[in-house]
Amino acid sequence: MxxxxxxxxxxxxxxxxxxxxxxxxxxxxxxxxxxxxxxxxxxxxxxxxxxxxxxxxxxxxxxxxxxxxxxxxxxxxxxxxxxxxxxxxxxxxxxxxxxxxxxxxxxxxxxxxxxxxxxxxxxxxxxxxxxxxxxxxxxxxxxxxVHRYLQAADNYLKLLWEMMALLEQGGNDEEGAEEADRAGTEEKSLFENGEWMDMDAAVRIFCTQRALPFPLDVEDKMRMHHDALQFWIQQS
Ligand code: SF4
Ligand code: SF4
Structure with missing residues (x-):
């Protein structure tokens, strides 16, 4: 559930x-x-x-x-x-x-x-x-x-599974862990500390890195949050 x-x-x-x-x-x-x-x-x-x-x-x-x-x-x-x-x-x-x-x-x-x-x-x-x-x-x-809530829940659950797989892989893979340490990015600390949950903080980092305007609408911000998390997962 x-x-x-x-x-x-x-x-x-x-x-x-x-x-x-x-x-x-x-x-x-x-x-x-x-x-x-x-x-x-x-x-x-x-x-x-x-x-x-x-x-x-x-x-x-x-x-x-x-x-x-x-x-x-x-x-x-x-x-x-x-x-x-x-x-x-x-x-x-x-x-x-x-x-x-x-x-x-x-x-x-x-x-x-x-x-x-x-x-x-x-x-x-x-x-x-x-x-x-x-x-x-x-x-x-x-x-x-509830339909927007259900869609959001499904999307975040999928991202959560991907993040968990990533962290598990990093924990089991010494080489991967060293690489992650070398990268030392803000994104990795967001995942490890659970700070990825803070949509404003994560989206602000993503916008700053790309010189994008910070979205004010919640639905737009959520889409950018998904994009940011997806991008960081792929980069890790
Ligand atoms: S608020 Fe509604 S669902 Fe909750 S206990 Fe009362 S009647 Fe039941
Ligand atoms: S947010 Fe809290 S107060 Fe509001 S419906 Fe849910 S449990 Fe009740």
Whole structure:
């Protein structure tokens, strides 16, 4: 699953799995906010860029203030509530991450590009209503406006696999490791430190190297981030 749903000692059980986009599914969220607590919300650079835009800050600031593990997960407070959860609900609702949009579904995708969904047992106290309207998983994806998020998740996952293969190869290959050391580039430190997750920082390096203007639109910036990562992976 791209986005683990929970970091509880005992994760919420799965009701059904192997669902595809045509599988009947219908759910109405009542916004009771129970599911914004006691979770581990994984995010990718696109999701961070959307949050950063929502908050009018850079991705560098967003990662430092609101995430853990170099921008891999949203922070939760001492009461185990998401850092974006307020009395009126989610502060960043329009740009909430994919996992929040999909819930109570989770999406899986393997290296062959096969996709399937699971339906997670709802939170204790969840006020959501099932089966009010006829519908299918595809309708839920449309309603939650996830298509750009899904595309971004797939693209970053592919890049992540390539980076992991590269680092593994470097670690196992002495000659390759020496070569990498000699290169000593900013890009390599981005990979090794996990700083590649910081879209603004990575794109700024890429733009500076090529005397390109820094893109302001999130979708344009993400495309340049992909280009930069792909280029650096190929160069390594
Ligand atoms: S717990 Fe259920 S009803 Fe409440 S916000 Fe989450 S999905 Fe919606
Ligand atoms: S980002 Fe918003 S929807 Fe997602 S867990 Fe946090 S408060 Fe809830």
């Amino acid at each position: 791209l986005h683990p749903q929970s970091n509880r000692a005992a994760p919420l059980p799965i009701r059904r799995t192997g669902l595809d986009r045509q599988t009947p599914f219908s759910f109405s969220c009542m916004r009771c906010l129970q599911c914004c607590q006691a979770k581990k919300i994984q995010v990718n650079p696109y999701e961070i860029a959307r949050l950063a835009r929502n908050l009018s800050i850079s991705t560098t600031q967003c990662i430092a203030r609101y995430t853990t593990e170099n921008g891999s997960y949203l922070k939760f407070d001492d009461e185990n509530r998401c850092i974006f959860l307020g009395p009126q609900g989610c502060h960043v609702h329009a740009d909430r991450p994919l996992v929040c949009r999909l819930y109570p579904l989770g999406r899986h995708r393997n290296e062959r590009g096969e996709e399937w969904f699971s339906e997670i047992e709802p939170e204790a106290g969840c006020q959501g209503k099932y089966d009010r309207e006829p519908g299918a998983v595809e309708n839920w994806l449309d309603d939650q406006e």
